[in-house]
Amino acid sequence: QSALTQPASVSGSPGQSITISCTGTSSDVARYNLVSWYQQYPGKVPKLMISEVSKRPSGVSNRFSGSKSGNTASLTISGLQAEDEADYYCCSYTSSSTVLFGGGTKLTVL
Amino acid sequence: EVQLVESGGGLVQPGGSLRLSCAASGFTFSRYWMSWVRQAPGKGLEWVANIKDDGSEKHYVDSVEGRFTISRDNAKNSLYLQVNSLRVEDTAVYYCGRGSVARDYWGQGTLVTVSS
Numbered sequence: 001q002s003a004l005t006q007p008a009s010v011s012g013s014p015g016q017s018i019t020i021s022c023t024g025t026s027s028d029v030a031r032y033n034l035v036s037w038y039q040q041y042p043g044k045v046p047k048l049m050i051s052e053v054s055k056r057p058s059g060v061s062n063r064f065s066g067s068k069s070g071n072t073a074s075l076t077i078s079g080l081q082a083e084d085e086a087d088y089y090c091c092s093y094t095s096s097s098t099v100l101f102g103g104g105t106k107l108t109v110l
Numbered sequence: 111e112v113q114l115v116e117s118g119g120g121l122v123q124p125g126g127s128l129r130l131s132c133a134a135s136g137f138t139f140s141r142y143w144m145s146w147v148r149q150a151p152g153k154g155l156e157w158v159a160n161i162k163d164d165g166s167e168k169h170y171v172d173s174v175e176g177r178f179t180i181s182r183d184n185a186k187n188s189l190y191l192q193v194n195s196l197r198v199e200d201t202a203v204y205y206c207g208r209g210s211v212a213r214d215y216w217g218q219g220t221l222v223t224v225s226s
Contacts, residue, residue, distance in 0.1 A: 051212035
């Protein structure tokens with residue numbers, strides 16, 4: 001199965017909002033509300049930021065939000081901060097009972 | 111405090127085998143799906159396998175099906191990944207995680223290097 005499709009990079013200035021898209025198919029993103037988002041700093045362990053499309057785990061800033069429309073899920077970061085600069089990965093359950101990651105998006109805070 | 115500690119990685123020749131372990135503590139291990147995710151050097155995350163809380167269901171990414179086996183011992187609070195017939199492209203940091211799609215806790219990872 002092919003990876004979910006994410007833009008390779010996005011950028012924004014401090015205080016702005018950015019959105020990272022994650023495109024799948026009718027067999028994964030569109031079919032289940034089981035999309036998660038992870039943040040990873042270089043050399044560090046991934047951190048869960050969003051689960052089940054839009055649920056924020058305890059301790060995650062409310063500047064992070066998730067949504068889904070059809071076969072595309074999105075992660076929005078509002079009030080961009082320098083510390084948000086990292087790699088972001090989406091992840092979805094599939095109809096084959098497997099799990100797919102996106103290729104990752106590098107967020108640059110200008 | 112939830113902790114996941116992987117071990118068992120190392121340098122192995124193509125065709126070789128390793129057994130990766132993940133020791134869990136700080137939560138009721140037997141109530142959670144667990145998974146293995148890997149990351150090749152400089153690359154993105156790739157889901158490898160997951161296992162249901164009671165071990166009755168196991169799922170794998172196509173590229174490791176038939177070569178890797180995920181298992182768990184709930185009495186020992188431990189997760190395992192037997193990796194056989196290793197290929198150069200299996201070189202990666204292998205992370206164990208609590209959960210299936212939404213992994214709220216991750217270990218620090220164990221590096222598997224496949225090289226002759």
